[in-house]
Amino acid sequence: MGILSGLLGGVAKDLYGGIPQEVKGIYTDELTQLTSPDITFQPFTVTGSTGSQTGITRDPVTGQLSTQFTLDPTELALQDDLLAQSQSMLTGAVGDRSEREQEIYDTIRATQLGEEERQRLALEERLASQGRLGVQTAMFGGTPEQLALAQAQEEAQARASLAAIEQARAEQMQQAGLSQQFLEQAYTPQAAMLSALSPALNIASLEDVARRQQGEFDYQTQLANLQGAIGQSQGLADLYAGMFTGAGGLLSGLTAAVPGTLDAVANIKNAFFPS
């Protein structure tokens, strides 16, 4: 290579060697990686005043969100009781009434039997005093009084039977209502817990929005910083580009005047940009 090439090569080598490390780093340093801010949903737990908790958690493996409702043990026990009662009432409400009717009938009759027995004994005494204990008639069976008493007792039994049916039916209705009521009441703690969740959700939502905004802000800040760095590097690069452009023009003129300049430039290039 000629002298000019050597000269150019030396110039280039001097130029390259004179480039600040920062300019060099523009091309050699790894670019700053922007990290996206964490704006994912953050699980949280709401604890009610009674100790009940509603927790939203994420499965660490699958990332799936899930909600856990955890009642206070007292409330849980109450809920269990109410549900059990509701179940019991429901069973009664739809069950066979005959047994209950018989129980009610027996209860009603038990209240009547004493008086009926007193009336029977009184009639017996009256008939005995009248010498009529042994009366048998085709019309009445016994005496008219005995028939009347028997009729009264039969009517009382019939009324008791009807009353038992009505009472059993009313009880079933009542049981159905109570079952419904217990069922509703059983979920009252949970409803309260859910009620407590609503404001928490709002708060969480606010927090989420803030977090996302903060993330965006952070991202934009990082992006702006990056763009600023890029601008700096661009300016530096432009500076050095201008410098190399002037040097190139000079070199070109030299090349035209001095053969082998191109080779020198190529060497310069290689010096700058080794492959």
Next chain:
Amino acid sequence: MAQPLQSINLVAPAFQGINTEDSPLAQDTSFAEVADNAIIDRQGRLAARQGNSVITTNKTALGTDHIHNIHEFYDSAGNETIFSTGNNKILSGTTTLTDVTPGSYTITANDWKIVNFNDKAYFFQRGYDPLVHDNSNGLRTFTVANGGATNATFKANEVLAAFGRLFIAGNATNDTIIYWSDLLDGNAFTGGSSGSIDVAKAWPNGADKIVALAAHNDFLVVFGEHSIIVYSGADSPASMAISDTVSGVGCIDRKTVQNIGTDLLFLSDDGLRSLGRVIQEKSLPITDASRNVKQDLIAKLALKTSPATSVYSPENYFYLLGLPDSNLIYCFDLRGRLENGSFRVTKWPSVDFKSFARDRNGDIYIGTVDGIGKYDGFDDNNSSYIFRYTSPGLTFGDPSKLKLLKKIRPTIVGGNNADIILSWTYDFSVQANTSRFRVGSSTPGFYGESEYTAVEFTLGDLISRKSLNCTGNGSVVSVGLQTEVNGSSISLQEMNVLALVGKTV
């Protein structure tokens, strides 16, 4: 020194009937120690009873048996039949006794009770299918009349027609249940308003059995052997109730119950009783209607094995109580009661009157082995009977002094040639002094009878006053009279006894 004759004038002697209960010395002379075949006549005198005028001429169906029951059936149409029972048959008629026992109906006893009810006659005897008679169908069993077998519970011993029903009691197995028929239907003891009442728990003594039923003063009277239950409201039997009870007094024979209008008379085991009095007093001695012959009657009742019989005759003012076992009739005069509440009583001994009945006309039918007769005339089927009177002990006011009877002067009404035997005894001796005389001949004529209108008549009853001398002496004197009654009435109007009172013995 001569003593004046003292006189005891027995006016209408024995007009208070027999008294065998009080001490002879303390007795009123108006009582009698003996008054056989006697009644108290309408003048209050001791008189001979009437006899049995037998009207049966054909008693083939009766055989050698006697008439056990007589009953007059009559209905609203005017039909009338006299039924009688005997020789294990149901007989009808009076002149000729016709066997009307239903065919294929076997009877082995004659203790029937027969009542009229609603144009029918009902026959009941314990263990036998009841019989019913009406003018259209004659005598039929319940089985035939009802078209079905009769329940054994209705084969009753006692029957009462009252309150529009039949009341029956006493079957082969039970003596405490009263069954009543449907209203106005004596055949129907089931259905309708029929019914029953067991009085086993109503006896005041705790236990008894029904002997007789009666209706009195709107009460149903249930006679047990030793107690009585009186039910009120029996017109509605299902509601009837005890009105009264009497314990210690009952009825021992259902055929002795007679309603005399104001009272019910019945035979108790200690004599004749009056229910009205029993209810009023509730005390046994006062109500003893046979108080004056109580011991005698009880002794006779002890011998009683066959049913007694009775009849009430308002025409004759008497209640006859027959004790066939003893061939004895007690005649209770019902004109009034004595101070002790009893009735005047006389006895008809040695009679074979086995049954009585009174028809609507007031005739008294008498059942004997000769068939059916009427209480009429003054002989028993053409046989005489003895009218006898004995006074209680007469002391002439001083039982401690000796009496020497001087004269007996009876005043006797009627008799018609009857031989009168006067008797007197001293100090209760069984050996009597007697004196006989015959009253005059006189057949009294009565208005409307043939002797009065056609043949002959007299001025009235023959009155005999015969004075007889007496002998002997003693401190207590009894006088008597007896005569054979054979076709003519006779009564003892008066007996005047004259005695000389001697020294103290």
